[in-house]
Amino acid sequence: MTVTDTATLVEDLAATRQRTLDLVAHLPTADLERQIAPIMSPLVWDLGHIAAYEDLWLAHRHAGLDLLRPDLAALYDAFETPRAVRGDLEILGHADALEYLDAVRDRTLAAVERRGADPVLHEMVLRHELQHTETMRQAMAIAGLLPAGEPRLPGSGPARPADAWLSVPAGTHALGASDDRFAYDNERPLHAVDVPAFSIARRPVTNATWLRFVEGGGYVRREWWSAEGWAWKEEYDITRHEGVADGAADAPVCHVSWFEAEALARWRGARLPTEAEWEKAAGRLDGVGLVWEWTASTFGGYPGFRPHPYREYSEVFFGDRYRVLRGGSWATAPRVATTTFRNWDLPERRQIFAGVRLARDPLSPEEPS
The missing domain is CATH 3.90.1580.10 (paralog of FGE (formylglycine-generating enzyme))
Incomplete structure (x- = not known):
């Protein structure tokens, strides 16, 4: 599936974001902000990174706007801040990360209304967020924090x-x-x-x-x-x-x-x-x-x-x-x-x-x- 029209894009952006928020809704702030393992990011870093990535590609590069928070660009750049050090950085806390996500999304929607959908960039950003929710699940699995009913690995019955x-x-x-x-x-x-x-x-x-x-x-x-x-x-x-x-x-x-x-x-x-x-x-x-x-x-x-x-x-x-x-x-x-x-x-x-x-x-x- 690829986004080609603005109405579908807006719906898909909303559904993807709700999926992300629902994933961590059961977790206390302390679990969101701690680093579970050196090879995994704090969950709240992923939230900030999702926002920064969307702002970079959909507000800045697609719509030509200045970055909302240029001071956060390096902090949420995966190459500038390897996973092993993310727990030691002054990243946004849970409440601030959610606020950042909302503020970036407002800019994205305004840009979509003004400029329409880019079939490559908007699809890339949607899938980027979907991929990060899987990465977040990896960290949650290590710590025993997955939502009820996960992981979903059913048996397939005996093979002939x-x-x-x-x-x-x-x-x-x-x-x-x-x-x-x-x-x-x-x-x-x-x-x-x-x-x-x-x-x-x-x-x-x-x-x-x-x-x-x-x-x-x-x-x-x-x-x-x-x-x-x-x-x-x-x-x-x-x-x-x-x-x-x-x-x-x-x-x-x-x-x-x-x-x-x-x-x-x-x-x-x-x-x-x-x-x-x-x-x-x-x-x-x-x-x-x-x-x-x-x-x-x-x-x-x-x-x-x-x-x-x-x-x-x-x-x-x-x-x-x-x-x-x-x-x-x-x-x-x-x-x-x-x-x-x-x-x-x-x-x-x-x-x-x-x-x-x-x-x-x-x-x-x-x-x-």
């Missing part, structure tokens, strides 16, 4: 052996987003890639499967881990996965790092799918959108990539450090979780709502399944 794997023949796939809808710069340009034949699991890995991995020596068997993954596990004394035993046995495992996902894949005699494989198969997979799914792919630009509308959204993260995730999670707004959307994070991160879907190369005729 015949349904376990989807065979995908070799062929060309048009990877990325077309020009007829909103997409981020890293999803473009649409380009053809040759994808060899492969098989992919129809469902994400479940808690029950993860428990078997653990009980079978998953965190002590060196042969299943990469050198980097084993070093991470040893340095941080990673010996188990919190929460798996408490979840439904047939629900997808969640909060899995890329290192752990890769190790489990080796244990199963499988591997992680590439993002081209994932995207090619996505329309026929079960459980997409319950947990983000790690891929084997590092995050980089597609051939012919051009940054838009600003370099810092994608390009500064390109390289071998980050791995791509696909599909979305229970906390991802459907507007964001398109088939071509590329999420990315460091391989050691566990705070994201990420799980695992396995892939493998075709079996030889004499090889048992």
